[in-house]
Amino acid sequence: MLPADLDAVLRIQAACYPAAMQEPAAVVAARMAVACDTCLVASHEGSVRGYLFAYPSRLGRVTDLNAPFTVARQPDTLYLHDLAIEPCALGRGLARALVGDALRLARSLGLAHVALVSVQDSAGFWQALGWRAASTDNAGLDTYPPGALYMVRTPA
Numbered sequence: 537m538l539p540a541d542l543d544a545v546l547r548i549q550a551a552c553y554p555a556a557m558q559e560p561a562a563v564v565a566a567r568m569a570v571a572c573d574t575c576l577v578a579s580h581e582g583s584v585r586g587y588l589f590a591y592p593s594r595l596g597r598v599t600d601l602n603a604p605f606t607v608a609r610q611p612d613t614l615y616l617h618d619l620a621i622e623p624c625a626l627g628r629g630l631a632r633a634l635v636g637d638a639l640r641l642a643r644s645l646g647l648a649h650v651a652l653v654s655v656q657d658s659a660g661f662w663q664a665l666g667w668r669a670a671s672t673d674n675a676g677l678d679t680y681p682p683g684a685l686y687m688v689r690t691p692a
Contacts, residue, residue: 542568544577571605586631614638
């Protein structure tokens, strides 16, 4: 993901999430700057159609919605903060491709876990890809809409 992708990312975010879950451009840009090596985009027909925000973290830690990333000094987890695919590009395998890239990235970084917060009834998608519900007492989970679920898997 490059700074030039910001407008596309914001467009996709607006198409995929209700207003209460859309994060401000300044926060999105700050995340891109802090975790540029672990934030990814997917293109289709010459345009960015999906994105994945991820960063090195610690197991159990959840970034608050609308908060900047804090990259862990001694990470053990790749935290997938946000995966979104533009509606016109659904069904083309872009989400699975981005997740596959993230898993390979986690392995290359030597991280033992990949974690995320499932929202908008997406737990089934994540379970099909090997994630399982896990407990966390991190207050960041409380900043998400009801039904949000912390999930974890190994990158193998």
